[in-house]
Amino acid sequence: MVEIKFYERGNESGAMKSDRTNPEVQPRVTILDVAKAAGVSKSSVSRFLDERIPKSDSETARRVRQIAMDMGYVRDVSASSLRRGKTGMVGVIVPRLTDTVMAMLYEALAHAAARAGQFTIVATTEDEPGADRRAADILLRRGVDGLILSTAREGDNFTDELVDRGVPFVLALRTDGKCRSSVGDDCLGGYLATRHLLDLGHRQIGLIAGPTYASSATGRVEGYRKALAEAGLEARSEWIKGSTFGIESGGEAARQLMSLAERPTAIFAVNDNTAIGALSALTRMGLSVPNDVSLVGYNDIPVVSHLPIPLTSVKIPFEQIATAAFDLLSAETVSPRERIRIAMPTLIPRGSTKPR
Template identity: 35%
Template sequence: MDAHPHVTLSDVARAAEVSLATASRALNGTTRVRSDLRERVLAAARELAYTPNAHAQALAGGTHHTVGVVCHDVSDPYFASIARGVMRVAGDKDLLVMLASTFRDPQKEIAYVSMLRAQRASAILLVGSGFEDRGWSRALSEELEPYRRGGGRVAVVSRHRNLRADSVQPDNKGGAAKLARTLLDLGHRRFTVLAGPRRLTTVVDRIAGFRQALAEAGVELSENDIVESTFTRDGGYTAMRQALDRGLDSTCVFAVTDVMAIGALTALRDAGVSVPDDVSLAGFDDIPVVRDLTPSLTTVALPLEQLGERAMELALRSDRGTRSRVVRVQADVVVRDSTKEVRA
């Protein structure tokens, strides 16, 4: 029977009544699956004519010149800027880019990777934070390893736990530490942090760097000083409202991503709180719009398009060895109008 081109790993998992991770492990031959579950998955795969390794023949023939980019949310300017860098390099190589947004759902990430294997993409790029989740990490590796063995190429942007792949890693921890030291130099000692979910490695690293630099200066950042919300503009607005509702006594708010800072700025304005006269505000990423805000946003700048370019170059490199290559990208503080000096 010929494989149906639209059958996905999700279809197989649904038919077998198992999770995506279990379906992935069963189809990729791992021993960590109960025999009855494996049989159910294999039977469903046969019934649906699902063939996850079909990409290998196509890669050998060199007929499919597509690159799959899996990101968290392409409407977020952070990911849009990185994707633009990917597309520039891919365009120079006459490669077609397929873009998928997971909206930070780890199961969707596994499903999209499986789909790209079935679509015979010649390279897969994972753009965005990994998840602090061992089960997800294992399932993702078990999708990517057979793909790599079949000639597929993989590169990631940001830290992914236990994933064997070339990676471009922005200095999230170091950049947040630099920002903390800059804000301390301005006289700030009381901080509120607006954070995304701490199952994301990027959030974990940025909080850790910020907290560590404060601690070195004798300033404690307690759990009560951190408000967790979604990693979006609306999440920033909601987190800022929560901090205001419980009585904001900080002199500075750090939003771990610029899009959250934009939401926070609106929440402060709606509450009649002036930035930076009543409270300073800082973000992270330096997405293009933040220099045009009123006030313009102090942030940590990453060369976003360059992150995408470097990831694409890693995926296309011809000197692939057994060891994964890591490209580290520096982050630098840019001070603008949303922060001001305070007197003790």
């Protein structure tokens, strides 16, 4: 199922429309209203208020700008973009907005869009194979100028199809390794999380891995393996359990890990949701975090610092990723070296980890 929601500058589209049935909501002041109040032509007002051209300092221009300000006129960026052959809309495709990580990404993209004088439309896919194609078609029919996708899947050729169609797009959080992408350094983040546990004296470190089709998950697994190898330890297959990035799958993975004859003393979950699920499962099993098991999550969503046991997590700079995504989308040409923008993660230690 594909769900389409409309946002402008970070607000739902309902806020975009004048509600003439509500006396507290005033109709939008148009350029024609300013022209009538100033006694000049509509084209003159447009010229005097256009911030892209040198500002006229004539008495008429100053008077028009003052009248516009007094009337509360706000330039309609989308309308002016449409006149130039663009709508000012950017389509964003995410697996789901109930996932806090994707909601944080979308909010950051909405902020970046507002700074660029644009607005965003979001479509959700539930991470179903092929759903991003349907979402893209719907968004493109609505006239978006380009797409930002966080749904890239390993082995899928959808990005090739977009290239062949000449659709401007950027990948965010996930990458296919070749197209324009704005991502976090997932390998480094996985390394930092595992290195933290190693530095605390843990040598039996379990991993709750994400889906293998997501580059973000596989990158964090790579970082986990790298840190273990650097410490002269083996990444034991029985200590690596997959997940769907969901809370329930994180809980199931934790139960499997702690049911082993030789169970880990620490767990790195490649997503905060799976870490939250693991924390719940461990508590129900009568195990204490961090006294029995240390636990590290990933993404540092806001709730994890407010849990009864604050979660150690790897923080991702979503605003930086969003800004880079818009820069890449608007750039006419990008060198191979700059095609994939990588933001640096930071480990945030909290109460869910302690020395062994």
